[in-house]
Amino acid sequence: MFLTSLALLIAAIVLIIVGAIKGSVLLLGISLGCGAAGAVALLVANALAPRLAQAAGPADTASPDGGRVVDLSTGNGSAAPAPLAAWAAADAPPIAGYDEMTAAEIARVVGTGSLTKPALAALLAYEASHATRTTVITSLERALGVKVGAR
Helix, strand or coil: CHHHHHHHHHHHHHHHHHHHHHCCHHHHHHHHHHHHHHHHHHHHHHHHHHHHHHHHCCCCCCCCCCCCEEECCCCCCCCCCEEHHHHCCCCCCCCCCHHHCCHHHHHHHHHCCCCCHHHHHHHHHHHHHCCCCHHHHHHHHHHHCCEECCC
16 A cells, blocks of 8 residues: 555656646646545555554564563463563553552552553563562463463
């Protein structure tokens, strides 16, 4: 989609230049049509991008740095190990004010069920690589239905 819109916009620019040089109203009109079609293609690509990314799933589960692994088995025997680094970049707190929260406050937030799985995974990755509070890690593991492989 992106390449299509780029090609249409380049064609529009070329046609507007040629149309201006030759004084052709037809070429100018076609360039406006190409520009509009390119804009529509960009809007459609932008609208579809989240759905396509979600359908594609995680982009890369390889762990070049040999990071810790979370066992994401679903209980039916189908295990899909993925490194914590693949779930979230653990360099910054995943939610505002996280570092100031107590373990009990975090466990309460996790227990509400209001956080998505990716958000819970980001919290787990951050907690496992920073404060490593057992209470928090246990509540996150329980909410995700996973067990951190190594602590």
